[in-house]
Amino acid sequence: MQRPALIIIAVVLVITACNVAQDATAPQRPMPGEPALDFMMEDCQLSESECMRLFSGIEYLQGHANQSCMDVGNSARYRFDAPSGVAGYARGDNQNTATGMYVGMVPSSTTYSGYQHYNEYTYVNDIMLHGGFSQAQIGSSIAHEEIHHTGMDGPGHNTQVADAYYTACMNPQA
Amino acid sequence: MTINKHRSLWYALLGSCCLTLVDSVPAQQDRLPPAVVGQMVDELLSRVVPPNESLSRVSVGRRKIIFDGERTIAAFGYPAGSISFTDLGLKSAVTQSSRAVLENCDFWGRHQCTRLGWRVYVWIEPVTVTKANAFVRVHIIWADRDASSFKEGVPPTGRAVLLEMVKQVELARSGMGRWNYVKEGPTLVS
Numbered sequence: 001m002q003r004p005a006l007i008i009i010a011v012v013l014v015i016t017a018c019n020v021a022q023d024a025t026a027p028q029r030p031m032p033g034e035p036a037l038d039f040m041m042e043d044c045q046l047s048e049s050e051c052m053r054l055f056s057g058i059e060y061l062q063g064h065a066n067q068s069c070m071d072v073g074n075s076a077r078y079r080f081d082a083p084s085g086v087a088g089y090a091r092g093d094n095q096n097t098a099t100g101m102y103v104g105m106v107p108s109s110t111t112y113s114g115y116q117h118y119n120e121y122t123y124v125n126d127i128m129l130h131g132g133f134s135q136a137q138i139g140s141s142i143a144h145e146e147i148h149h150t151g152m153d154g155p156g157h158n159t160q161v162a163d164a165y166y167t168a169c170m171n172p173q174a
Numbered sequence: 175m176t177i178n179k180h181r182s183l184w185y186a187l188l189g190s191c192c193l194t195l196v197d198s199v200p201a202q203q204d205r206l207p208p209a210v211v212g213q214m215v216d217e218l219l220s221r222v223v224p225p226n227e228s229l230s231r232v233s234v235g236r237r238k239i240i241f242d243g244e245r246t247i248a249a250f251g252y253p254a255g256s257i258s259f260t261d262l263g264l265k266s267a268v269t270q271s272s273r274a275v276l277e278n279c280d281f282w283g284r285h286q287c288t289r290l291g292w293r294v295y296v297w298i299e300p301v302t303v304t305k306a307n308a309f310v311r312v313h314i315i316w317a318d319r320d321a322s323s324f325k326e327g328v329p330p331t332g333r334a335v336l337l338e339m340v341k342q343v344e345l346a347r348s349g350m351g352r353w354n355y356v357k358e359g360p361t362l363v364s
Contacts, residue, residue, distance in 0.1 A: 105360060115363070166282075
């Protein structure tokens with residue numbers, strides 16, 4: 001066989017081998033939004049000062065005159081103090097949102113809203129932590145997210161219940 | 175003579191393999207053409223922001239979608255002004271918008287959010303894009319207006335709480351080059 005033909009055959013074989021190797025299925029990557037594993041054994045996966053800002057909001061709720069706000073504050077306190085990896089507060093990896101905090105939700109056939117939380121984490125964006133918000137605003141925002149965790153919102157994305165908690169908890173004497 | 179011929183063969187093999195590997199590197203740095211971004215946007219809008227989806231008791235169909243093409247185009251790597259909204263070639267029934275409509279809105283209900291009104295503001299950002307798969311985030315933003323009733327053509331008044339859902343979507347590219355919806359991850363809800 002002529003040498004040019006041999007070279008061409010060899011090149012084709014190499015190209016084929018390289019493409020097969022490259023097309024091998026890559027490992028399935030997790031969807032964005034899944035919390036990173038907490039190797040630091042801290043329940044609040046933010047800086048110390050940021051965690052204290054969140055904690056001040058939780059304390060505000062726990063000391064509220066409105067029993068519902070107090071109850072949701074206790075729920076938030078559990079989340080804050082929960083063992084690592086079970087529940088907590090983490091920094092949002094999606095800082096492009098227009099809002100301060102969020103919860104990951106997935107469809108559910110058992111909750112009134114048709115959604116349930118994906119995990120026990122509330123994700124907090126930098127704007128919430130460094131936007132100059134008051135203890136009442138932070139606490140009321142935390143209360144709003146706690147309602148998402150319970151699945152108590154209205155059908156579809158009706159956040160009326162969560163909004164009602166925010167409004168009620170903003171007034172410490174209500 | 176024999177050594178030179180073998181050397182030529184090895185150089186040919188080495189060069190071919192290198193060229194092939196370069197061509198096979200996931201194209202994370204390559205921008206998708208505007209029309210392809212537009213096709214992706216149409217697919218996402220139809221699958222994850224359908225007209226019958228209810229947002230705080232009012233459907234997307236009644237609210238109407240305003241789409242921030244400029245913000246989306248920038249997220250897909252195009253410098254400002256390099257391509258226009260019409261270059262996307264969208265087939266979806268959306269109106270062009272910008273983030274300026276959110277200027278008097280916030281999550282804490284401190285403003286009336288008059289520019290956004292009842293409408294749904296949507297923009298899309300890629301998280302990762304390869305030749306075969308894409309992970310994107312679809313930002314869906316609207317104002318919850320407590321007990322105010324929706325009336326067609328009547329601007330809302332009163333307190334407005336800005337809410338957002340971020341739908342995380344995986345797309346796959348078909349053999350014909352079309353991007354198709356595969357599945358969604360957790361929706362991030364404010």
